[in-house]
Amino acid sequence: MTNEFLLSVESVDTFIGQFHILENVSVNVAKGSITVLLGRNGAGKTTTLKTVIGLTPPRSGRVIFDGEEIQGKRAFNIANLGIGYVPENRxxxxxxxxxxxxxxxxxxxxxxxxxxxxxxxxxxxxxxxxxxxxxxxxxxxxxxxxxxxxxxxxNKLLLIDEPSEGLAPILIQQMMEVIRKLKEKTTILLVEQNFIMASQLAERYVIIDDGRSVHRGLMSDLVLNEELIHQYLGASIQAPTRTSEAE
Ligand SMILES: Nc1ncnc2c1ncn2[C@@H]1O[C@H](COP(=O)(O)OP(=O)(O)O)[C@@H](O)[C@H]1O
Ligand SMILES: [Mg+2]
Structure with missing residues (x-):
């Protein structure tokens, strides 16, 4: 099973200090694809990326990268295996x-x-x-x-946290183009609050809510599921309007 995935986060629990931030979070990322983590502010998306890269290592569960368990390793050593991390604060x-x-x-x-x-x-x-x-x-x-x-x-895998945050629309377009091109070369686990961007780039999504991974699937299904979008993403995203621009 795990072979088809470059990255598997399996049932991780992550604490920051005494706070139980992630509970039973699982995320799979297929090689050569973009998977996006969606969810409200404070849901645990950034912590999920930090759990993978070892900045907030999980207390339990496994993180498997390229066939190897990495959850016990230090951040520096994890990065050296071929994971690039683009943090939210640049x-x-x-x-x-x-x-x-x-x-x-x-x-x-x-x-x-x-x-x-x-x-x-x-x-x-x-x-x-x-x-x-x-x-x-x-x-x-x-x-x-x-x-x-x-x-x-x-790097075999890029973890990119909210690349469009704070960017003007024209730059969001540029960033989208860059990430689209990167997909041809690498595998990406993306956090992106801009739903238009997320839905146009990612094949698969995982919704994180209150520190849990509550839904996952194909982005092409999610864009049709207004109820799910409303329930978990609420006001923090723009409505998934269809653009007429050809891809
Ligand atoms: N250093 C920290 N100390 C205590 N709580 C934290 C810390 N960092 C994040 N959190 C909490 O963990 C939760 C998840 O945060 P985060 O992963 O940054 O969410 P997201 O990226 O989805 O907005 C939030 O409730 C946040 O307040
Ligand atoms: Mg975040």
């Missing part, structure tokens, strides 16, 4: 240039040289702005840099 180095930020994301010597063409093709702005410091970038450019950093080392 976490770029504001005093360093774009190029320095990218260079620091190397896991092996030469990572950036090997991937620079691919990265700058996806993010032409970053090449143009490569000498600017992090704090000279707009919010959108910082977000692009945060995603670009995860592409510097060889």
């Amino acid at each position: 976490a770029i180095f504001r005093a360093l240039t774009v190029l320095e930020n990218l260079k620091l994301a190397e896991r092996k010597k030469g990572d950036l040289d090997r991937h620079a063409d691919m990265i700058f093709e996806l993010f032409p702005d970053l090449e143009r702005l490569s000498k600017l410091k992090g704090n000279q970038l707009s919010g959108g450019q910082q977000q692009m840099l945060a995603v670009a950093r995860a592409l510097v080392p060889d």
Whole structure:
């Protein structure tokens, strides 16, 4: 069963301090696909990503990546297995240039040289702005840099937390295009509150509610299920209107 999944989160319970944040959360991510975690603010989406990468390790349950149990490992070692994490707060180095930020994301010597063409093709702005410091970038450019950093080392899986958050509509479109292109190269577990974006990118969804994974399935089914969308996603998302733009 697990072989078809690059990542399996199996019945994890995660505590932060004495707080029981995740309870019996399970998420599977098929290789070469995008799975999106949906749910209200505070539901536990970010904690689920942090549980995978080892920043908030689970107290029980298993996390299996590429056939290997990783739930007991340290975050640094988990990342080294080939998982890129783009945190919600972007976490770029504001005093360093774009190029320095990218260079620091190397896991092996030469990572950036090997991937620079691919990265700058996806993010032409970053090449143009490569000498600017992090704090000279707009919010959108910082977000692009945060995603670009995860592409510097060889990663098999990307965990991307709310890439569209705080972005202007035009930049949301750009980010969508980037993630769409990334799908051809890698596997993604995405957290995305923008339902339009989530529904157009992801094949599968898992709804997290109050620290539990309560629903999962094909995105093509969810977009038709207004009741489920309303019940668990409520006012935190835009209605899933159909766009007339051809894909
Ligand atoms: N460091 C922390 N200490 C205590 N509670 C936390 C901490 N981080 C997150 N939480 C709580 O865990 C729950 C899930 O948070 P989070 O995973 O960030 O939700 P989401 O990403 O879905 O908005 C929330 O109720 C939040 O208040
Ligand atoms: Mg979050």
